[in-house]
Amino acid sequence: MSLGTNTGSPDGLQTFPGLLFHHAKTRGDAPAIREKDLGIWQTWSWSDVAERVRALASGLAALGFKRGDNLAIIGDNRPHLYMMISAAQCLGGVPVPLYQDAVADEMLFVLEDAAIRFAAVEDQEQVDKLLEVMDRAPLLEHIVYDDPRGMRHYNQPFLHDIHALMEMGRIHNRNHPDFLDEEVAQGQASDISVMLYTSGTTGKPKGVCQTHAAFIASARGGMQIDKLDAAGDILSYLPMAWVGDHLFSFAQSLVVGFTINCPESGDTVMTDLREIGPTYYFAPPRVFESLLTSVMIRMEDASAIKRGMFHYFLGVAKRCGGAILDGKPVGLGDRLLYGLGTLLVYGPLRNVLGLSRIRVAYTAGAAIGPELFGFYRSIGINLKQLYGQTETCAYVCLQPDGQVKPSSVGAPAPGVEIKIADNGEVLVKGPMLLKEYYRRPDATAESIDADGYFLTGDAGFLDADGHLNIIDRAKDVGKLANGAMFAPNYIENKLKFFQHIKEAVCFGHDRDRVCAFVNIDAGAVGNWAERRGIAYSGYADLASKPRVHELIRTCVDEVNATLAQDAMVADSQIHRFLVLHKELDPDDDELTRTRKVRRNFVAKKYQVLIDALYGGKATQFIETEVKFEDGRRGKVAADLRIIDAKTFPAVKQAA
Amino acid sequence: MSKKIGDVILDLQNISLRFGGVKALTDISFDVREHEIRAIIGPNGAGKSSMLNVINGVYHPQEGVIVFRGQERKRMEPHHAATQGIARTFQNIALFKGMSVLDNIMTGRITRMKANFLEHALWLGRARREELEHRKKVEEIIDFLEIQHIRRTPVGRLPYGLQKRVELGRALAAEPSMLLLDEPMAGMNVEEKQDMCRFILDVNDQFGATIVLIEHDMGVVMDISDRVVVLDYGKKIGDGLPDEVKNNEDVITAYLGASH
Structure with missing residues (x-):
């Protein structure tokens, strides 16, 4: 090296x-560090x-x-x-x-x-x-x-x-x-x-x-x-x-x-x-998402005039905001409208979000929904994605200004070489690679190949522009019983792009169809329930409401509809799902501290639920131990309803 | 944890309080020592809140003597109590709902403001210096109670548990030497109660304030108080260390027996 x-x-x-x-x-x-203490920003030079x-x-x-x-x-x-x-x-x-x-x-x-x-x-x-x-x-x-x-x-x-x-x-x-x-x-x-x-x-x-x-x-x-x-x-x-x-x-x-x-x-x-x-x-995508959710919730309470203006100009931004940010040609009429929108909506909105001085904002750590990504870019915030991991100093790919595509994580950063292995795994090399895993020569040897490439463990491909697209964790990519590719993360991300779904876990490797666990987002669904006068006492109760299940089902159906559009993943449509009675939590070892699902652990812990999903049952009783923040333990139990989703025939793609 | 419990600073002698024909308190005597946490317990209507109101001068007893820091009084007046360093919180939160948390706590500093109305209105030298100083103190309390995130939020929009915390903050703003807390934990969930307990212990420990506390949660009372006085139908039926009170026959029949 x-x-x-x-x-x-x-x-x-x-x-x-x-x-x-x-x-x-x-x-x-010059200021080096600031900290807010006793209500005042203190500066250290x-x-x-x-x-x-x-x-x-x-x-x-x-x-x-x-x-x-x-x-x-x-x-x-x-x-x-x-x-x-x-x-x-x-x-x-x-x-x-x-x-x-x-x-x-x-x-x-x-x-x-x-x-x-x-x-x-x-x-x-x-x-x-x-x-x-x-x-x-x-x-x-x-x-x-x-x-x-x-x-x-x-x-x-x-x-x-x-x-x-x-x-x-x-x-x-x-x-x-x-x-x-x-x-x-x-x-x-x-x-x-x-x-x-x-x-x-x-x-x-x-x-x-x-x-x-x-x-x-x-x-x-x-x-x-x-x-x-x-x-x-x-x-x-x-x-x-x-x-x-x-x-x-x-x-x-x-x-x-x-x-x-x-x-x-x-x-x-x-x-x-x-x-x-x-x-x-x-910020990771969930921060951008909760920022947007809070704005949307507040807009629902705004006066009709403000709301109308907001939605009209968001429409304008959606049409031409991204292109303006990328410096692409845009018609004069749209440009003028966008200018007016900046004055009336986008500027104040950026200010409320605390993002009015932003020159570059990055998101990484998880896939970001194209809608969400597009929203921020359309109101003039230069939000970009990067790709990397701890072993590469979080530095492998960056989206350069003007070449931002929501599906890709960008071009290789200066000094970084990328190669795709035969099995689809992304391999990287450059000055940012780890020296070693501490006292783990075995792990170090496993993760770096003979040519000095680090095995990222992610499956991906380079597109026509040389930008990297990530599909899933390589080891998570499995096959359905009929041999079709099954990339759970890809489907889960599509589910998580809905504001009402916080977390999802899909199953399907070596099985004839895909089933899923869903965690509702307590904030968004709670608000949704309140507006409809649905009374609930807590998370478990909210998660068991039939109308909430109906809401989640429409999300799943929509995901299935988009999956059906793509021949590669059309077989991965979700047939049955259930809404979990508790949030997956790092304290219960279900998520990592960076809030990624520990797939195998979850599968083992909730084996009865998986059996019920595939066994065709309509409900399943489950009792789980939970750890509270103060270290005490307790148990939560629930009868979970299993819901059938609508699936769609695969659409033949016109070549 | 070891702390120094000092001399008696508040001595209530043979207090009796009547509202017309209703005897709220009958011949009650007990004392409070410096730096201790003193709990008053008893069933509903036992006269606990009346007792606090006698201490800070809202009610005037018909009989009895109140000795606070060596000064003997037949009746305490609220402004005496306030200027002598007695602050309190209320059973039903008494904050200014439309004002921010910061402003509410600032009102607790009023007894310590010296500049006159005109100076404040014109933001003149002394008022300005004073305000900055008070603001600093208030910020310290906000930091202490971990409520930075709601500094600018109108109190009316806060959940109950946080309002209780703000009320404690306002009481602390007066830098009291004695703090009267009327059911600080009523209506709270377990986690909120734990937080509140921690704040009360910290106030007692770090600010050195003496605390007189009315509370219904026996677990809390037995955990944090140094001494407990038990009232029933306006009479004192027990007084002593938590363990003594717990084993007192009268107390068990009158109060604990009924609730356990």
Whole structure:
């Protein structure tokens, strides 16, 4: 693997600490991080950040943190936790961000697997989780916490307030003024800069080791494509353990020099988004969907005039908005109407969404519905898709401006080579590839072939323009009993594009027909029920209402109608389905922390339901154990109705 | 968790309160120590809320003496109570429904505002400085109660559990040394109750406020209070540590026995 050769930077700028201190030296007064605290946005300049990182790193060193040690980072997106990432890197250590909503036992796995001795956590909640498993993680020596609230009576000597750590570091710094610079100078581009755990859709999570060079190359590639500049703002609200956040909020911020903004709390993200008005924005499709849903719900309550105007101009936008954004020729009349629409509808709407300053917005992590995607583009928001995974720094394909097609995830990014294997699997190569899976040479060898290509595990094809189209996970693509291709994810995505359906799981491999589980979206369906005067007491009750079943059936029928249009998937129409009585939940191991369905686990857990679907039964009783957020367990039981959907004869395609 | 419980700061001696012929409270005496969580329990109509109203001066007892921080009074007046650092919340939420959460909590600062009306109206030097200072305090409370996301929301639009939290916030805004909570957990679900318990314990612990609390949920009362006084038909029938009260025969027949 070639390392550090493509950066073209002078020495010292091939590592993240090098970049940080460079920003502090050359543009120290520019804003680096903002956080809303006590209702006011507080700003840290690059030199403030550098000073704190220096203090934190020295403090860690004083506690005994050494080159090669791993530092667990657990919490919401807090400035001090981002600084802790830098601090660990300064010392040649490796930050390991964990999903902050994981339960203690899940954390234990990573703590053991990564041999964690030091942890930097956000607050009491996370401290409590670590204390709970501390006796089973004998390596864990020190815990540093950011928020002192509720910590007054914790007097364990291994717990450190982050401010106390910084003080300790400042003293260390005074006594050993050259220490830290020497440590930073020892850093190499080929050192591991971060370890991110895969979500573990299959089996136990693996620690993906990425080098400074890999993340810097990925960040630079994105910067070139989208012409990012240092004046930008991004809202950092996605889990720090997710590769997307690490690329956008950490790596690109340091490479490009733009400002990251940390929301006040998880519940205030929408308000904070409006206040900051980021120029650069990244969100999984479900965020864009819930944004749109909330707008649509509010529009239904607006006056008739406003509603009429809204729908009229959305029609105009649908006709020509996308083309205008792509710089394609559009008639004068439409252009004028669109201009008027911008004044009356699109502009205010973008403002309400907090997206009026957006230059580039990305979505990734799951397929986005073409309707949804088209909606944002049509009102003038440059929403694009990218494709990548933890092992590739979330950097494989990007949609370049002006060449955005909803079906594809874009063209290979600068420096990336793509090859499609004979079985349809997407193989990729480039500077962004992982160095290895942590202490898993077997897994590393399995995932990289002899020519140095990484096996993504996704099935896809390159279209006429050389853009990548993803069909499904390669291992999930199966065959129906009659030999036709069965791509469950493809069908599930079509279902999930309906606002009333939150999650779906399809079955059909080696079977004569396709059946499905559906999770309703509590917000959207709840609202729908309210407007129709359907009384319900909770999720399970709502999910059992015959009229809700009828609603979902119309969605399934529609999906079947579109599936019938395409000969390749016409056999995959859904014959029978049921609406689950509980939401699939990561706490019950049904979803990964990134909210992807654990297909095999779900199939095993709900075997009786699958049998009922294929056995032709009309109802099925089921009792399932659920885990509540506070760790208690309970049981939910329900009689589930099984519903037959309408299927359509396959349409012969005119060639 | 260890905390320092101090001297008696509120001493109620032989309080009797009548409304015409109805005896609401008869010859009740008990005390409250600094930094403790003191619960008042009893069946409906036992006189619990009347007791709180006597403490902060809404009702004036016909007999008895109230000693607060060494000052002996036959009757407390609401403004005395407020300026001496007694704040309260109500059984039926008493917030300004049309005002935002922020503004509602700000009203709790009124006793501490010094600038006069004209200064405020013109946003002059002192008023401006003061307002910023009060706003900071209010923001700290918003942060403490984790209600940042509803800062600008009119209170009337909030669910019941959050309104209760806002009401606690307003009481805290006065930086009370004693907080009277009238059924802070009524009508809440288990999760909301847990949250509220945590806030009450934190208020007691971090702000050092003494808390007098009326509550029906026995689990909560036995869990968080230091001492419990039990009323029935306006009379005191028990007083002591939660465990003592739990095993008191009179209390069991009058109250716990009926509900368990």
